[in-house]
Amino acid sequence: MERETYNAPYVWAIATAGALGGLLFGYDWVVIGGAKPFFEKYFELNSGAASGWANSCALIGCLVGSIVSGGLSEGIGRKKLLIVSAALFAASSILTGAAETFDWFIAWRITGGVAIGMASNVSPMYIAEISPAAWRGRLVSLNQLTIVIGILAAQIVNLLIAQKVPDGATAEFIRQSWNGQHGWRWMFYAVAIPSMIFLLASMLVPESPRWLVKRGRDEMAAKTLARIGGDEYSRLTLADIQRTFTSTSAIATGPGPASASKIITIGVLLAILQQWCGINVIFNYAEDIYRDAGYGVSDILFNIVITGAINMMFTFVALGTVDRFGRRALMLIGCTGVGLSHLLIGSAYFFGLKGLPVVILTLCAIGCYAMSLAPVTWVLISEIFPNRIRGAAVSISVSALWIACFVLTFTFPVLNTNLGPAKTFWLYAAVCLAGLLFILVAVPETKGKTLEQIELEIG
Numbered sequence: 501m502e503r504e505t506y507n508a509p510y511v512w513a514i515a516t517a518g519a520l521g522g523l524l525f526g527y528d529w530v531v532i533g534g535a536k537p538f539f540e541k542y543f544e545l546n547s548g549a550a551s552g553w554a555n556s557c558a559l560i561g562c563l564v565g566s567i568v569s570g571g572l573s574e575g576i577g578r579k580k581l582l583i584v585s586a587a588l589f590a591a592s593s594i595l596t597g598a599a600e601t602f603d604w605f606i607a608w609r610i611t612g613g614v615a616i617g618m619a620s621n622v623s624p625m626y627i628a629e630i631s632p633a634a635w636r637g638r639l640v641s642l643n644q645l646t647i648v649i650g651i652l653a654a655q656i657v658n659l660l661i662a663q664k665v666p667d668g669a670t671a672e673f674i675r676q677s678w679n680g681q682h683g684w685r686w687m688f689y690a691v692a693i694p695s696m697i698f699l700l701a702s703m704l705v706p707e708s709p710r711w712l713v714k715r716g717r718d719e720m721a722a723k724t725l726a727r728i729g730g731d732e733y734s735r736l737t738l739a740d741i742q743r744t745f746t747s748t749s750a751i752a753t754g755p756g757p758a759s760a761s762k763i764i765t766i767g768v769l770l771a772i773l774q775q776w777c778g779i780n781v782i783f784n785y786a787e788d789i790y791r792d793a794g795y796g797v798s799d800i801l802f803n804i805v806i807t808g809a810i811n812m813m814f815t816f817v818a819l820g821t822v823d824r825f826g827r828r829a830l831m832l833i834g835c836t837g838v839g840l841s842h843l844l845i846g847s848a849y850f851f852g853l854k855g856l857p858v859v860i861l862t863l864c865a866i867g868c869y870a871m872s873l874a875p876v877t878w879v880l881i882s883e884i885f886p887n888r889i890r891g892a893a894v895s896i897s898v899s900a901l902w903i904a905c906f907v908l909t910f911t912f913p914v915l916n917t918n919l920g921p922a923k924t925f926w927l928y929a930a931v932c933l934a935g936l937l938f939i940l941v942a943v944p945e946t947k948g949k950t951l952e953q954i955e956l957e958i959g
Contacts (some may be wrong), residue, residue: 528650566902592614737852777839779838
């Protein structure tokens with residue numbers, strides 16, 4: 501059924517529109533770190549608990565957004581959920597920046613988290629459902645590319661803003677400065693522009709043909725499929741999709757409880773592995789890691805921007821290889837590379853090495869992650885579930901991802917204090933080894949297969 505040519509401009513345009521949710525996800529997730537020194541002074545946060553709440557409250561919204569998106573994506577469709585998430589991004593960015601009290605700041609940060617949770621569900625799922633099988637890997641990976649572009653943009657803004665604060669500035673000086681009164685607000689306002697672009701783009705894209713067939717709107721689905729790949733592609737693909745909803749086989753009527761449980765377990769474990777491999781510790785605690793390695797404030801901020809640049813560069817590697825080498829190969833390479841990097845980072849700390857060796861090893865870990873676990877996990881989660889349960893199953897998996905993210909972020913300071921950095925990174929290396937074995941045993945190869953073929957083979 502696969503053809504070698506499709507309506508490339510159209511396919512890439514609608515996939516890019518869906519991936520704009522990832523751009524906002526990445527920027528909004530990281531920008532809080534740059535705004536932190538300023539809004540803390542503005543709101544006069546004098547306790548570690550208040551500071552921690554301000555920086556982590558969005559995770560609650562992320563979890564809520566990922567949970568509710570399962571039912572919403574099935575009920576109102578993928579397209580309308582893209583529109584809802586875009587509207588929430590726009591509103592929360594403006595209102596977070598405009599907040600005059602700490603309570604309202606928290607409320608709108610949580611709302612922004614809901615938008616992130618929704619986008620992290622619906623964007624990769626939508627892209628997978630409109631993509632030709634031969635291109636699906638790179639198109640879904642496009643969502644991860646936009647995430648890292650958003651992260652890098654926020655890191656650059658953070659660096660530029662921080663450079664405007666003189667060394668030794670007092671808390672009161674910062675609070676009364678332009679940054680303390682207004683600058684941090686513009687860091688949030690800036691999200692409104694891409695949010696409005698995302699909102700407009702979401703209104704123009706077609707609905708997912710898989711969701712349309714599920715709702716009995718076969719003619720609309722056929723038109724979208726024809727625009728993607730022509731009349732013959734539309735006829736054959738539509739027939740395959742219809743078969744998954746109308747056949748009396750166990751596969752097409754939705755896998756039985758045992759089969760559904762197995763597939764969802766694979767999705768949940770992939771999501772947990774992406775977090776517990778430990779890379780987000782390097783992103784979230786880069787300041788602490790590089791300070792322990794002997795770097796000063798300016799060098800730390802510069803190193804953080806370098807990590808963002810490496811993250812983006814190696815995501816391009818994933819785009820070029822995921823449909824050529826396959827999902828399993830990249831995941832196995834990633835687990836091996838990240839695990840070895842963590843092993844060596846732990847050894848560097850153990851033997852008292854500081855400076856450049858630690859930076860190089862963290863960049864190696866990030867590079868391996870960016871070309872494998874970061875994008876390919878989203879690809880697999882978006883494609884391994886049957887049409888009938890995809891919305892709910894993706895929601896469960898992504899909810900597990902956000903819970904795992906919270907556990908990882910919360911436990912690192914405890915592990916670092918009680919075990920020391922060496923043993924902590926060795927622990928993450930052990931998780932990578934377990935992930936390697938899990939992928940070898942349980943994760944199927946999905947390269948070049950239609951969603952319906954994957955459903956038949958896995959079920």
